[in-house]
Amino acid sequence: MATRERTIDDLRALMRAAVGEADDIDLDGDILDSTFTELEYDSLAVLELAARIETQWGVLIPEDDASGLETPRMFLDYVNGRAVAER
Helix, strand or coil: CCCCCCCHHHHHHHHHHHHCCCCCCCCCCCCCCCCCCCCCCCHHHHHHHHHHHHHHHCCCCCHHHHHHCCCHHHHHHHHHHHHHHCC
16 A cells, blocks of 8 residues: 655644644644744654654654654654655
8 A cells, every 4th residue: 555645734734633733823834844842842742743643644753753853844754754665
């Protein structure tokens, strides 16, 4: 089964499902290179996002790896890179 490349829109949906969105943060904006700190996501929120990615997308992100992924772009690159490697 081929997996499709995940997009920022896919990740936004999981981010909202995982922990929501701060009132003063617009996830619909250009967030690819914003840090999770800037998006008001703490380390637990990032781990929750990684857990949802595993559950919904089938890509395991170990805790040590997740803590080093500081932006949505880094998460997407990791996920899409793993999906290609597993084909």
